[in-house]
Amino acid sequence: MKPIRILVDSFADEDAINAQMNNARDIMSRLDPVRFQVSTFVVGRPDARLTQRPATRLIQLPRRLQTVKILAEFIWGRHDILFYLKASPAARVYMSLRPKWLDKRIAIGTVESQSDLRNEPTIKPGQIRIWEQTVLRSDVLFSNSSSVKASLEKEYGLRSEVVPTGVDTKFFTPASERPASSRVRVLFVGSLRPFKGPQVVVRAAAQFRSAEFVIVGEGGMAPELKAQVQEDGLMNVTFTGNLGASALREQYRQADIFLFPSRWEGSPKVILEAAACGLPVIARKDYQPETVIDGQTGYLGGSDEELLERLGKLIASSDLRRDLGRASRTHSERFDWDLITRRWEEIFLRLASQCGAVRGS
């Protein structure tokens, strides 16, 4: 009777801001330490939740030759399950070696964005190729939403199971109270890239001058957006740049509406964070976010015009904002990491028993 040994191909570093790594950390730190032994890599200072977790091995990587060490762990490490396989050179070598020898381990790949990567100009073809040669070659694939699953099936004919991305509903909680007199505040959080639609937020600011707009995030579009704000003479737009978790939470708590006009997403965690903080969410239908229920926790629109029309409606009615905001918080609780991690635990147990990894039971 031994615990199931999982190698998580990710980093335990506390300052890893990559969304995937954050998700991996959120899952690892909640996995039952009695039944699951976790190994993962670390370069700098590890997340305290992981250093405190029993049955956790943090594999310190050198500054150089990281690929060699990671590959050695892949090949000789004693693991039953390989989880959260990354598109890395080491994973590529391992995945191409795998068919050549009997490897009883199960590789689990997770897909967290739409699979039509080639349509997104910010992603280089080389990156797509390595992703296809690693993650997509996993024994089992998991998508984080139904539309991601559908896209994986459409683009590559690959089947996957859906496990949504989670949110920490104990950390992200609504503000206890807000000053009643303040202006309606609309928030956007995301990298400043065209598909995320920060330009739509600036347009909205020009249209609804009575409301305040806050844009959190950095990216190539920043100068262009700021120039536009200047040109239109908008006094109601603030750029904050990237923010740490507590400062970001403070922004959610100060805001009244979350406007997220992105067209190309898997299951964006910012929607869940905003919802957990009790904000109604306005987002686009394109990627069918399951984290927003149209008309109940916010609005889903098919075009930018539709989003702005909904925004106007929400800015006008504080009762509507309150009702949708409350429903939004309740809905987000279904995506709490504790619940999502229980689902991963069941999946690990099921897969391990299928390949006979639960030895001696």
Added chain:
Amino acid sequence: MSSLPPILASGARPIQVLTLTPFYPSERDDAGGCFVAEPLDWLAKAGVANSVLAVQPFYRNQLRVRQSERAAQWLRYFSLPGGFGLPTAGAFLFARIVGLVRELQRANRIDLIHAHAPLPCGHAAMLLGEELGLPYVVTVHGLDAFSTEQVSGRAGEWCRRICQRVYRSSRRVICISEHVRERVLEGTGATCRTSVVYNGVDPELFSPPTKPSSDAPLVLSVGNLIPIKGHDLLIRAIAALATDFPGIALEIIGDGAERPRLEALTRELKIADHVRFLGRQSRLQVVEAMRRCTVFALPSRYEGLGCVYLEAMSIGKAVIGCRGQGIAEIIQHGQNGFLVGPDNERELTLALGMLLRDDVSRRNLGSAARDTILERFTLADQAEILTRIYRECLA
């Protein structure tokens, strides 16, 4: 006016409480009822003076008060044998002590009665309250909040009705965990006022060992030998671990009807050499055993709270309890101890194996456990909350 108590430095007159309890340490067993006796010193410091009446049915052995600074008086009351003993005992107890309590009241020495367990003490407190116009509070120490599991049939139904009345007319029903509180609220249709007061530990008495324990893995369990405590699971888990840990030992403190069966089980599993049944032990012996163990485990599947978990945590040991029990309100799995599924031998074995193998995790869990106790679960914390409740009840 010489009988009046001294005025405290704060100027407030101390609250006079009559504690009425079937649980109290005696010369024969200094560990029994320590959860009632130990907070009293701390209550005194907080401005609560206590008179203690420890009671037992007449057919039990005569118990004597231990040589102790905690003044108490043991009393025996008449009780019917069989199932109808419990529902009627409160009335007999009332008859036995009403004169005594009236005297105390005349001497101005009772503001409030604190009864432990609804039957018989809570019942007697209710009758005393009606007779003498005294308010009372009652503490529920276990999950069988209406004594319906202890007593079945028509007598059990009678117990339930009395308990409901006792809870409804008490100023406060004090529950030792949220788990117990839920039972009380469910059984009374939420028609009584409840508070949760967790049992406190003396962190000086239950302090970490000064010298490191020996290398041989030693698992300790403390509890009555009754089926709900899950000793059989623990013995089976030890048997499963004996191949990986040839030097493993299990110490079991406590006694009960299960002992012959458990001893037979150790022989059947061929691990009789690994298991030591120590029987009932004194308070200090328990402290010593907790200090020398590697891991404390009690896979009890029916536990309102479980003081022994808190004591082992206070000593700084990694503790294993069961999910869904009172202790799950205090142990956060993987942070200050482990929780395993009730009746889940596999998880228990994995948890024990993990803790015995991983020294660092074990130490981290142990020191986090001690921190948890120091933060919220000391006798001082318990006395502070109790005092506040007494004051609220008298306001």
